[in-house]
Amino acid sequence: MCNLRARQKGFTILLALTALIHSMSVLAQANAEATPVRANLVTPTPEAPPDAAPTITPSFTPTPLPAARLQALESAGNVNVRALPDIESDLLGTIAHGTVYPVLRNYYRWYELRFDLSPSGRAWVYGDLVTIEGDPSQIERIDNLDAVQFAAGFADSPPDSGQAGANPRTIEIATVEAGARAVEVVDITPLPTFTPPATQPPFVDQLEFAEAEDRRWLDLPPLAPILVLAGLGSCGLLISLLRR
Numbered sequence: 001m002c003n004l005r006a007r008q009k010g011f012t013i014l015l016a017l018t019a020l021i022h023s024m025s026v027l028a029q030a031n032a033e034a035t036p037v038r039a040n041l042v043t044p045t046p047e048a049p050p051d052a053a054p055t056i057t058p059s060f061t062p063t064p065l066p067a068a069r070l071q072a073l074e075s076a077g078n079v080n081v082r083a084l085p086d087i088e089s090d091l092l093g094t095i096a097h098g099t100v101y102p103v104l105r106n107y108y109r110w111y112e113l114r115f116d117l118s119p120s121g122r123a124w125v126y127g128d129l130v131t132i133e134g135d136p137s138q139i140e141r142i143d144n145l146d147a148v149q150f151a152a153g154f155a156d157s158p159p160d161s162g163q164a165g166a167n168p169r170t171i172e173i174a175t176v177e178a179g180a181r182a183v184e185v186v187d188i189t190p191l192p193t194f195t196p197p198a199t200q201p202p203f204v205d206q207l208e209f210a211e212a213e214d215r216r217w218l219d220l221p222p223l224a225p226i227l228v229l230a231g232l233g234s235c236g237l238l239i240s241l242l243r244r
Contacts, residue, residue, distance in 0.1 A: 065135035068103040070111055072096055072130050079130065081123035084148060085110030093117045095125065100133065105140045107148060 072079040078094040085107045092115060095101065101113040104122060111130065115123035132139075142148065 066133075068132060068134040068136055068139050069100040070103050070113060070125070070130045070132050071098065071100045072125075076129045079125060081113070081115055081118075081125045083118070083120075083123065085112075085124045085145075087126075089124070092123045095130075103132065103134075103139050105142055105148075107142050107145070111139070112148075 072095045074097040076097070078096050080094055081092050082089040083092055084090075095113075095115075101115065103111055103113055105112040106127075107124075109127040110124050111127055111132075112122055112124050114121060117123075
């Protein structure tokens, strides 16, 4: 009987263990089915659009300044232009405000301009009397006065043998329609400058007044001083007699 019971008890424990193992197996399978599986999704890479033509940004191009020109200051009136950059040089004419002239060269404070009334077609003007317009960097700067005088001497050189009898102050202008014609250069007489009268010192009037008084004494007869001295002597004699 004891062995039978022991066997039944062992069989019961075995069944219980079997049932427990089966239950754990079922639970493990259920958990395995419920756990989500992480899938690696492949994200499609978008295709790059075809290369578009690059946009070209225009570069900034500065507007070039016009050629240098000059005109006389409005406050300067008529400004003299001369053959050389010197106030003692020959006067060729005048320029006024409102008319512009091309600037050719610069010599210190003088500017060379294109001047039609000049025999050489060039003239010089003092820089403080004009204003410069356009691009001053286009003006040629010279420091040697010999170059200026050489250019002026070349322009004033005598004509060749074929024109020996021509007037040196006559400019030949060739035109297509009318042919060649001579234009006589008119000499411009400079306007006289106003010179204020010299202020006389005040002592001149005093000298003239004293000189006039001296002339009155000279107009008296020679006997007048003698009579005056005689009168003074008589008065002195009378006073001495009264005191006795």
